[in-house]
Amino acid sequence: MSYSHLDRPVQFLKGVGPKRADAFAKLGITTARDLLYHVPRRYDDASTVEPIGRLEVGMDVSVIGRVRSKGVIPTRRGLRIFQAVLEDDSGMITVAWPGQPWLDRKLRPGDTLLVSGKVKFFHGRQLQPREYTVLSRGDVESEPEERPTGMIFVTYPATEELPQWVLRSIFERNLDALLEWSVEDEYLAPEAMQRLELPGLREALTSLHRPVAVYDAERGRRRLAFDELFFLQLVQAQARRKATELEPGIVHRRSNELIKPLHDALPFSLTEAQAAALRDIYADMQSDRRMSRLLQGDVGSGKTAVAVFAMLLAVEGGRQASLMVPTEILAEQHARNISAMLEPLGVPVTLLTGRLASGERRGALEAVASGDAKVVVGTHALIQDAVTFAELGLVVIDEQHRFGVKQRMALFEREEGRPDVLVMSATPIPRSLAMALYGDLDLSVLDEMPPGRTPIRTALRDPSSRKTVYAFVRDQIAEGRQAYIVYPLVEESEKVDLLSATQEFERLRESVFADARVGLLHGQLASAEKDEVMRRFVEGEVDVLVATTVVEVGIDVANASVMIVEHAERFGLSQLHQLRGRVGRGAAESHCILVADPGEEALERLKIFRDTLDGFAIARADLRIRGQGDLFGSQQHGKDPVLRFADLMADEDLLALAQRDARALVSLDPELAAPEHGRIRDHLFARYQHRLAMYGVG
Numbered sequence: 118m119s120y121s122h123l124d125r126p127v128q129f130l131k132g133v134g135p136k137r138a139d140a141f142a143k144l145g146i147t148t149a150r151d152l153l154y155h156v157p158r159r160y161d162d163a164s165t166v167e168p169i170g171r172l173e174v175g176m177d178v179s180v181i182g183r184v185r186s187k188g189v190i191p192t193r194r195g196l197r198i199f200q201a202v203l204e205d206d207s208g209m210i211t212v213a214w215p216g217q218p219w220l221d222r223k224l225r226p227g228d229t230l231l232v233s234g235k236v237k238f239f240h241g242r243q244l245q246p247r248e249y250t251v252l253s254r255g256d257v258e259s260e261p262e263e264r265p266t267g268m269i270f271v272t273y274p275a276t277e278e279l280p281q282w283v284l285r286s287i288f289e290r291n292l293d294a295l296l297e298w299s300v301e302d303e304y305l306a307p308e309a310m311q312r313l314e315l316p317g318l319r320e321a322l323t324s325l326h327r328p329v330a331v332y333d334a335e336r337g338r339r340r341l342a343f344d345e346l347f348f349l350q351l352v353q354a355q356a357r358r359k360a361t362e363l364e365p366g367i368v369h370r371r372s373n374e375l376i377k378p379l380h381d382a383l384p385f386s387l388t389e390a391q392a393a394a395l396r397d398i399y400a401d402m403q404s405d406r407r408m409s410r411l412l413q414g415d416v417g418s419g420k421t422a423v424a425v426f427a428m429l430l431a432v433e434g435g436r437q438a439s440l441m442v443p444t445e446i447l448a449e450q451h452a453r454n455i456s457a458m459l460e461p462l463g464v465p466v467t468l469l470t471g472r473l474a475s476g477e478r479r480g481a482l483e484a485v486a487s488g489d490a491k492v493v494v495g496t497h498a499l500i501q502d503a504v505t506f507a508e509l510g511l512v513v514i515d516e517q518h519r520f521g522v523k524q525r526m527a528l529f530e531r532e533e534g535r536p537d538v539l540v541m542s543a544t545p546i547p548r549s550l551a552m553a554l555y556g557d558l559d560l561s562v563l564d565e566m567p568p569g570r571t572p573i574r575t576a577l578r579d580p581s582s583r584k585t586v587y588a589f590v591r592d593q594i595a596e597g598r599q600a601y602i603v604y605p606l607v608e609e610s611e612k613v614d615l616l617s618a619t620q621e622f623e624r625l626r627e628s629v630f631a632d633a634r635v636g637l638l639h640g641q642l643a644s645a646e647k648d649e650v651m652r653r654f655v656e657g658e659v660d661v662l663v664a665t666t667v668v669e670v671g672i673d674v675a676n677a678s679v680m681i682v683e684h685a686e687r688f689g690l691s692q693l694h695q696l697r698g699r700v701g702r703g704a705a706e707s708h709c710i711l712v713a714d715p716g717e718e719a720l721e722r723l724k725i726f727r728d729t730l731d732g733f734a735i736a737r738a739d740l741r742i743r744g745q746g747d748l749f750g751s752q753q754h755g756k757d758p759v760l761r762f763a764d765l766m767a768d769e770d771l772l773a774l775a776q777r778d779a780r781a782l783v784s785l786d787p788e789l790a791a792p793e794h795g796r797i798r799d800h801l802f803a804r805y806q807h808r809l810a811m812y813g814v815g
């Protein structure tokens with residue numbers, strides 16, 4: 118790998134000795150490049166800075182002034198207030214920081230501060246700071262008369278050891294060189310920048326550190342956002358190539374001899390979204406390029422029907438298809454539903470789980486190996502075990518988020534056959550997020566619900582009305598319905614005053630629902646026990662299922678009409694949506710009741726949830742509220758870069774461009790061997806090693 122000036126340790130920069138280098142290391146900054154990418158977190162426009170002499174009570178302002186005097190003032194109630202008098206050419210004002218006497222040690226007379234906050238009346242005008250920054254020190258290191266250059270004041274993410282003024286002074290002394298060196302990192306050709314309407318790297322970084330206006334910094338941010346998205350997509354494009362292109366796939370032949378009869382037999386016609394997804398899938402399967410597609414659709418949007426048609430295409434062409442699901446109960450449920458659709462067409466459906474008696478299992482394995490089994494439904498033991506298919510043409514994975522990326526990629530490395538792969542997810546996420554997380558897959562979305570559903574009614578209840586809620590559940594049971602009651606914890610903990618599933622199960626069984634049959638389901642039960650409880654609920658032998666979020670995934674009990682969620686404020690919106698999706702699967706009207714003792718903020722969130730049934734809208738709200746910080750959580754490895762600059766909601770356009778460019782590059786020059794792609798290759802291998810390894814393409 119070629120060596121760049123920016124790879125130098127930060128310690129060799131002006132103003133950075135060993136001690137500051139250590140302090141930088143704590144911020145994750147070890148090289149000159151890291152420092153250059155340590156960009157301001159905040160910009161203040163000088164045109165909004167008020168002269169101190171013009172401040173009036175009630176104004177919300179930013180001012181710049183020098184500390185003329187300062188001190189700590191005790192109050193009668195024991196509170197100590199740090200006060201400083203700030204001065205500019207037009208006047209003076211007192212700034213007061215209640216309860217922060219230590220500032221007395223940090224600020225010195227002569228320091229220049231940028232302070233924003235509200236002007237209050239208190240023995241005259243007084244500024245109550247919301248935020249402040251030391252722009253320059255009156256004594257050491259910076260010129261006494263120095264004023265920040267330009268019209269925009271930047272504020273860097275700082276620490277105790279690396280305060281604002283130190284960072285500023287370090288940038289002051291090194292930025293020109295750093296920017297100069299950044300040219301060595303430029304990987305976009307001028308035509309590409311023009312086409313993408315993005316500035317060059319040097320210009321972008323200049324804009325971020327020394328913006329001439331706030332929009333200028335935004336332009337710089339977009340360039341760095343593109344870079345992040347592009348490299349993420351490049352990793353995924355490599356994974357996609359490995360999955361779909363390295364070896365030719367099966368060309369499935371379509372005769373319609375099974376597909377048509379199923380169309381005729383179904384009691385409904387496909388939604389437009391289902392039809393569109395199937396067009397994508399059929400096209401993939403009929404081509405010689407392997408399919409690696411994600412089918413996304415909210416709970417109940419009809420993914421199974423789509424999967425069944427896809428499996429029929431494989432069977433029509435003389436091959437086998439398999440459907441993998443995360444649990445045995447789900448496998449049984451699917452096998453039952455799919456049999457009902459396919460047995461009349463003469464297509465056998467084989468169930469393969471660990472629960473089968475050994476004779477049955479042997480029979481199933483033989484049928485799979487001989488090719489007599491056409492559609493095979495099972496858990497992921499299907500790929501792990503020594504299950505040999507005669508000629509596997511298609512693998513469908515349900516609830517894909519339960520399977521890791523590695524497991525998914527392993528499908529493409531099977532010895533026998535080169536099946537097409539369709540993964541399905543019932544977690545509705547915004548399209549941009551799906552592209553970012555699953556950029557290695559092609560995407561089909563069921564964004565439309567089959568008609569004729571009775572909408573689920575959602576209500577928010579205070580813990581004080583629990584009695585009424587229980588009475589409602591008893592009424593529903595009396596009508597022959599079943600209910601879920603979900604808790605955030607398994608065991609009661611001393612510290613947190615939350616109702617736990619286990620304790621509540623005991624209580625409910627003995628008192629509130631003494632006349633009903635109550636079951637308990639949580640993640641710490643042995644899997645046989647879990648299956649047993651769930652099976653009894655499915656068979657209608659349990660009226661009330663007390664559970665933790667293990668019921669979240671895919672289970673389908675048409676007779677269950679009530680979902681109660683306790684401590685609903687503790688759940689994310691998307692998680693609540695999954696829970697709500699457990700009811701409303703039959704003809705009867707269903708109810709989701711959130712019991713919550715929420716603060717103001719949680720209440721806003723829960724109201725959004727109450728007022729919409731659209732999973733995608735809920736997912737967008739969730740992303741907006743919680744931010745994208747932990748999105749890559751499960752995919753995170755070590756010092757793997759996260760998205761620092763890109764904002765998946767705002768930068769959807771950039772993401773689409775990044776994906777298109779990354780895929781085009783990989784198909785043009787898969788190994789990035791051309792000299793003009795050298796920088797891209799260097800950067801990819803230097804910074805994205807973990808992520809490449811995660812997909813097995815490193």
Ligand code: ADP
Nearest residue numbers: 385386387388415416417418419420421422567
């Ligand atoms: P998902 O797997 O996406 O949660 P399912 O495939 O289980 O959804 O479908 C939910 C229900 O809707 C099933 O009972 C299915 O038979 C029915 N269904 C699927 N597609 C349609 C359609 N186009 N019109 C009416 N009902 C449909």
Ligand code: MG
Nearest residue numbers: 366401402404
């Ligand atoms: Mg194919």
